[in-house]
Amino acid sequence: MSNVIVNRVAEFLKRFPPFSFLEKRDLELVATAVEIQYLEKGETLFRKGEPARPHFFILKEGTINLLEDTQYGEEIREVCDEGDVFGVLALLGKRPYVLTSRIVENCLIYAIPVSFFEKVLEENSRVALFFAAGFAAGQVVVRQDLSQSQKARGEFKNASGDHSLLIFSDQSEVNFSEKVLKCSPDTTIQHAAKLMADTQVSSIVVCDQNDFPQGILTDKDLRSRVLAPGISTKNPVWAVMTSPVITRKKQDGFSHIYLTMIRHRLHHLVLTLDGSAQSPVAGIISDHDVFLSMGNSPAVLIHGLMNSLELADMRVIRDRAEQMLRYYLDNEISMDFVASVMTEINDVIISQALEISKKHLNPDYPEMEKVRFCFLSMGSEGREEQLLRTDLDNAILYQDVPEKLQAKAAEYFQKLGEGIVEVLLACGFDACPGKIMASNPEWVQPLSVWKNYFSEWILHPSPEALLKVSIFFDFRAVAGNKKLSEELTEHIYQAIAEKQIFLNFLAQNALKNPPPLGFFKDFVVEKSGENRDQFDIKSRAMLPLTDLARLLVLSHRIVGINNTFKRFEKLSELEPGNAELFSQAGKAYEILMRMRALEGLQNRNNGRFIQPKSLGKIQRQLLKNAFSPISELQEIVNIRFQLDYFRR
Template sequence: MNTIANHIADFLREYVPFNNLTFEELSTIATNIRVINLEINKTLFQIDDSLHDSFYVVASGLINLTVITDAEERILNKCHKGSIFGLRPFFEKNNYIMTARAREESVIYAIPIAVFRPFVANNTEVLNFLLDNFAVNTRNSKSNKNVHSNLISDTVAYSGQQSEMQYFQSLSYNNSPVIVTTATIVKDVAQLMAEARTTSAIISANNLPIGIVTDKDMSSKIATGQFAITVPVKSVMVSPVITVLENVSLAEAQLLMLKNNVTHLCVTTDGSDNSEVKGVISEHDLVVAQANNPGVLLKEIKHSHTALDLKLIRTRLADLIQMSIQKNIPLTHVSNIASEINFAIIKRAVEITLLKIGSAPARFAWLSIGSQGRKEQLLPTDQDSILIFEDVEPEKYREVKDYFLNLGEKTTLILQEVGYELCPNGHMASNRLWCKSLTDWTKQYNNWINTPGENNNDLSSIFFDYEIVYGEQKIEDTINEIIFKNVTNNTLFFDFLGNDALRKNAPLTFFKKFNVEEEGPYKDKFDIKTRALMPLIDGARLFTLSHNIKGINNTYIRFKQLAITLPKYAEIFLECAEAFLVLSKFRALEGLKNDNSGQYINLDELSKTDKEKLKNALAPMKELEDLIKDTFQLTQFS
């Protein structure tokens, strides 16, 4: 191997996934690598360019990946030394959907996909790396046990957790495939494929798939004269056929095609070639499926004009959430995606109303509160919101407030049509109590915090879990400042919040049995929301407010941050974080099964293992309760 190739191999072995290859394998790759020198602002590829035959690694310099969003160029990611990008040719056939441009003078290694593909197919670690990082942006580092390298994929045009949807995005496929026997002649198979307008035919024996023939086989083996058009299809078929279950995800299907170097997958009853054929997934199906990724859903939301349009999108989101739960996708990823889409739907509902009633007479902010504000709303529970408008002249106040009440009422009705039920407690922007000026909201929060319990029956802790959905960010920032200024060293307020957190009934009895409902429509069921999730939610909120932790509303992330802020109690907080995820999943599964909020768990339908898992998730709550009592010097009866 020459000196340059040796130098490249040494460089690659420092980064994942190349560190999983032997030096001999790296030497083979390095020998075929093309070195590209890019001057500043030079473009390697751009949107709509035909795909290259290579993917790229940054040897030195900086490459910006950009996309076009709302007619503006936006930086999706910055690729530093060791970053991998330009992987689209691995997974797709259509053109690039982003631009790669040198931000400074750079050296790039172009690795031919044909050379690298066998190492992906034959090395589990490399394949798993691609699967784990498929369309996900992570921070770059030299390889070690704890940090992944930077893999900047341009398989989707949306960064962050949206791309996680690839893992559980379902596929539509041809469920009426052409199925023939081994004796059928090629000419007849071609005729059947043409009539069915499909690119493949499954060859079966005893109703089981034993092979496949595709349009590619027809062109490479028949059109070239290698085989006569009158030979039995058995002569040209590819065997065995790669089989999958019908719920295979987009990412899984793409990687199976990559690993096996095929363009079609056969769907069977049990996912093996020992069961009946149900359909065929083609590369084209994967391209079509891209239309259901979160980015496309967000684009469709932006162009929606009616509640029905939004309802259809919300239904598609529910399907994706359900499939993610079934595929054991990390709940944190699913929540992030669901929250983004939920927020986009609410924002669009506000915009649709504004188009109907005319421009707002003052700047304002629409805030989601409660589970939506915490970005924990996986199921279609009720809507919670507040509206804050900027201060106006006293003589205009009533007119302006009436406008925003109208905005709140019409928007909440749209959201009700979409599938978000009205809040039974009236915590909505359509309520006169929760739609008011910034000054009035300032007074409201001052009263809640400084005189808790005094004529404050309307105080609900969900008003301290909020996230702006539409409007002026400065208004939300002002509310943040008011809250954290008032809560600092406010013993009275934390005494009130702490006792409120301790007031929830224990999830387990003295004898470690589930504390179930004793009467009413949910008799003998376990209230997982009130008895299990709310104490964790209340505890996380209490500690983050008392330790001045700003900008974090999500319960799981609050506990994670608390573990960093208060290392002495890190173990308790981390156990609470994991417990919250486990309990949230139980609730989501119950809700998806019964098409409701999942609040009441039917314990009789749980397996013994699941009951133990549920009971174990409740264990950290006693430690959290004791920590609250100790930290804030409370008793449950104070």
């Protein structure tokens, strides 16, 4: 392959994981080994049941459908687009293809030799873990994240590629059990099963007199090899055990152990002193142990959520996400990344809540199947800033339907919203005190009503209307038909364009909160109530910044940026003269988010109220520094929107 082509291949590969984890030299070697294939629409790359080819593939251009045979014919299991890696089971499993690939649009495919890439796997744990996490998640197309959304691909990736270390961090040692249940080969199956039941474990290792492993018997073996074929439980375990047993030493790194389990399709891996079967048993690791070892991985948490519709399981996984959040905050991980991860997890929970509610309702409302709708998150979740399970702000927007269906649609979407909110509450989120939730009929409306709502708020910006604006203007479509929300956004900007003075009212509202520091440069605290002498970090510090960022972005007619620090980032581009101030404001908001989340995790609450006396000197100074951009921004807004004249 000529150098020019090799360079082009390498430049493409380095844009996508796992190739983005490779050093330049290794990337060029992979590019040299690539075979370029061109296929036209309608052709087939491989079929289900065919032996695995000596390559796996990454799609350069075009679209490929991966199809599964069902009783109703071929159904699309996956859609591959640019940068997707597929045919990967050949890489580790070396088994026949389980799906058929069909070319939907003319394709350019890079085929990468398995034999060549296996060396890369051995030498690069980050690459190995990337594939391992994909297989653990049951992926047939390996992508950077498990949500399979374009948005998440962008959010989880940065220019340096360092985020991969956080998502799939290697472990120097895996959590495993040193207390291994063992028996001799002549033990009866019945006795072995009783030992497993008594100790409540899912496997027993069969050992000789030297404690060397001869085989392993698992719950699955008992079902498939004993009960199903009707074999007598009086037979010895050696007759049904899995043998020879695959072993590794307990000091092996996480990626090596995990890949061994995946390569051999193991649910349990026996660990010995020297890693061979001719050595005493030292421990055992199960796929459950692996899951726990990867507990700080958003990929694993998202996979767990996407594969469960059980409320108890979803609650446990969201609890674990909070543990992961604490780890990220303690280790000073970028707030942009942390917010992206937590938003993705929350979004998956919402999507699953929607599926649960639809599954329950749809049989009784078949006519609603084709009615377009979307679930809107607002407030902090709408801005992709909800780190803790604070109160919910959400709504449902659905298309206008014929008059004969209006009552039915209102009833259906009301029940749908109630079901979704019930799931979110069960997962530990707080209810909105103001009842701005999809369980409230007022906020479950067709598009025409939503347009009227916003038109009314913009035309008659009363204090109550401006309060609603501060919540509803940050809406984000999380699930459903997002074109409906785009249509609503267009309407809002058109309404503002027709009444520019609305921005002056919004500016006035953005300045209603005084600076967080008093005359003597100390924190302005609550004077009464249950939070007396505490500092309200949300109302006095974070809310002014979110309000100011929203106002300025609206004044520039910027669509599609809800996140506060991304709004300030965009404003830095639009107003170079104020770039430094906007940059400081964005960083200040990140500090405030981090501090509130840590406060909430420590006190197991929403983190809103902070006791200033509990802060150390450095924390107090850091918090005060974060306040400095607020007064400057308020002064800019005061002048820009001529509020001194506007108030007269």
